[in-house]
Amino acid sequence: MCRPGQSNRGDASPFPLPFSKATAIRGLVAASLLTALLSLACAHAEPTAPPAPNPDGDIIYEPGNMPVILLAPHDGTLIPDGSPLRPTNAGRDVNTSKLARELAEALEYRDATGAKRRPYVVINQLHRKVMEPNRSWEDNLDSEWLNDDGGKAGGPVPRATRAFEDYHACADHAVKEVQAAFGTGFLVDLHGLGSSRSADMYGYLLRPSHLADPKDHDAATSDDALAEAIRQRSTLKTAAARKGDAAAAIAGLVRGPESLASLMNAALEANREAPRPAVPSAQFPNPKASSTPDHDQIYFNGAYDIAAHSSYRVGTAVDAVQIETLATARNTEKQRQVFAEAMAEALRNFLELHYGLDIRGK
Ligand SMILES: [Zn+2]
DSSP states (O other): OOOOOOOSSSOSOOOOOOOOSOHHHHHHHHHHHHHHHHHHHHHTOOOOOOOOOOTTOOEEEEOOSSSEEEEEOSOOOBOOTTOOBOOOOOOOOTTHHHHHHHHHHHHOEEOTTSOEEOOEEEEEOBOTTTOOTTSOHHHHHHSOOBOTTSOBOSSOOHHHHHHHHHHHHHHHHHHHHHHHHHSOOEEEEEEEOOTTOOSEEEESSOOHHHHEETTEEEEEOOHHHHHHHHHHHSSOHHHHHHTTTOHHHHHHHHHSTTSHHHHHHHHHHHTTOOOOOEESSSSSOOTTSTTSTTTTSOOOOOOHHHHHTSTTSTTOOOEEEEEEEOGGGTSSHHHHHHHHHHHHHHHHHHHHHHHOOOOOOO
16 A cells, blocks of 8 residues: 655644743744744655555555656556456557656756755556556446456456555545645646547546537637536636636636646747647637547546546645647657656646746746
């Protein structure tokens, strides 16, 4: 299991504080000092010790100390001997674990004290036919499991069960640490699209009907309607809450120039790299509009990973996105580097604009 290990953060109480003033004043001073100390503690937070590795080594967990968490659930290749398989046509999301690592490296920075800051990374190494992290365990069990001779099997091997639990325990641990240290943060669930696709897809658990009129696919929904959907049922509830009643600003989180996909393209442009068509974005706000690439194919709006580990759940303040990348983001080392550098810059801007979080360093 992904056990929290020994924390260097939050264990040391900021009290007792030495005061010699009157009790009434002391309370106020203590409150403001506590605030200052807490923000200091956040600014200088050390990473917690790595969790105990799971016994089979199927899940990689790299602890972090900045408010960003990267998941790569679908790039696994390991198939334990004799493991029954889920008969799925879905293949590996090739090179997304490398992409997660390169994005982590691009996000790395030194803070004002010179300490290195890195995002959290969780990678599943089991093949998704052995264990599907991005569906609930009930959905995993409901699959029709087959032995390698094609005969029906009872279900996943215990190692797959352990890996599923470890993967989600690690993601949960990272989210809780980020939330405790920074108040909020952002989780990126990295995936890969098949070769028939021509646009990246950003999923926040919003349905196409939240972005476009189901009766007229070329008509975008109103900002008010989209803002309400984002507030009620998306993985961006924290960012939305920070914008109060500003419906246009909330809708802009997913389809404005300050949406993650649009900031990604701005960063690519600044780096003199080719733009990446992306849905939803300011350019293609509406997945089903006739002018949107792949409008006649399914829009992937995210699944279990971001539902389980984001503000979609009551009590979690970390927001999230599922990014489905075209192969042009990850086939070659050069492509991964271009994508990672631009996405790191997009995330720095997105976190600053919508959460007031600084992950830029000096
Ligand atoms: Zn995937």
